[in-house]
Amino acid sequence: MSPDSKIFETIIIGSGPAGYTAAIYAARAGLNPVLFTGSEPGGQLMITTDVENYPGYPDGIMGPQMMDDFRKQAERFGTDIRYEMIVDVDFTGDIKKIKTESGQELLSHTIIISTGASAKWLGIPSEQKLMNKGVSACAVCDGFFFKGQEVIVVGGGDTAAEEAIYLAKLCPTVHLLVRRDEMRASKIMQERVIKQENIIIHWNTSTEEILGEEEVTGARVINNITRETEIIDATGFFVAIGHKPNTSIFKGILHMDDLGYLITQPDSTKTNVEGVFASGDAQDRIYRQAVTAAGTGCMAALEAERLLAEKGII
Incomplete structure (x- = not known):
């Protein structure tokens, strides 16, 4: 035409x-x-x-x-x-x-x-089901709503490091799930994460399922080496994979x-x-x-x- x-x-x-x-x-x-x-x-x-x-x-x-x-x-x-x-x-x-x-x-x-x-997502069904019910891709946007609560951040790059550090100022515990045995984040960002006492890094860890019906209650995660699973209690789940x-x-x-x-x-x-x-x-x-x-x-x-x-x- x-x-x-x-x-x-x-x-x-x-x-x-x-x-x-x-x-x-x-x-x-x-x-x-x-x-x-x-x-x-x-x-x-x-x-x-x-x-x-x-x-x-x-x-x-x-x-x-x-x-x-x-x-x-x-x-x-x-x-x-x-x-x-x-x-x-x-x-x-x-x-x-x-x-x-x-x-x-x-x-x-x-x-x-x-x-x-x-935003890039993990692609698991519960992620979409609980979108805006505890699942977010922006800590700066939504972190305030989880002040005083335990949260999970997924990712190993600079974005994940920044989000974890930001949330650590608001939340008593931040669980950072890194799927490999090292982070892709810049060295200085890695050092900041490691120094932050209330950030718990879960190495070689992937998400199997985000838990909760009407809102996030936690996540079932799996260790990529041992294949052992565990449940992490949290009310916020932040996807920071870019x-x-x-x-x-x-x-x-x-x-x-x-x-x-x-x-x-x-x-x-x-x-x-x-x-x-x-x-x-x-x-x-x-x-x-x-x-x-x-x-x-x-x-x-x-x-x-x-x-x-x-x-x-x-």
Whole structure:
């Protein structure tokens, strides 16, 4: 199908805090943005219950409600929100081309990417069953709810080490499950974990099942060497085996690091392709918070507006 002859000022690929914030700023600047939500409208916050660390919500808010607020605000200023996936892109010329899953092709002067990242999970049934009932992939987001309680962290990399150390400040005991006899985390992070007296490291240990009916009560784990099983009592179960940025569609087109996070210029959301900007968790492997994602969404919209003005398009 040939592309529509209309050339948009900006198209936003992905929703969530970054995409919706970019849309709010772009719409208020008169850029008439079109936003494609992707397969998970609202992003990871759609599977988050209580959000208590985002400014402006003194009593906290449910993740899906917060994203609905963002969406309504973007629509209020005229954002054209389309509930579709983008399956192909062509960024070779000054006019960028995208293709939707329905086969429609659209043209735009600028593109803002806010496709986010997805947490990696263990893949056991109880993990999904107890999601947001004690199972989490973000200690910074949810750790406060487990203050004074015993928790489990799964993983052996820097993310797991950071989450265990963070939770150790809130919880009397943190059980860290490492599936090998060593951690992949950097040496300094390993030393911090080992020095933390209330972190118990379970080496060569994997999770067989997360226990609980309505909420997490513990986990049945197995030693990968002896094959012995044991039950660890805990009310929180944090999966910290990494995140995967949703950027595969841009492979070979945009610069990305070894994990697939899009690389942007310092103090900017500019990618290696002029007119293409990256925001949110698709380019943030460090913070991964709603508030930082929103901030980079704002930056991307402002930079797109400036580029369009410099070129005399607006």
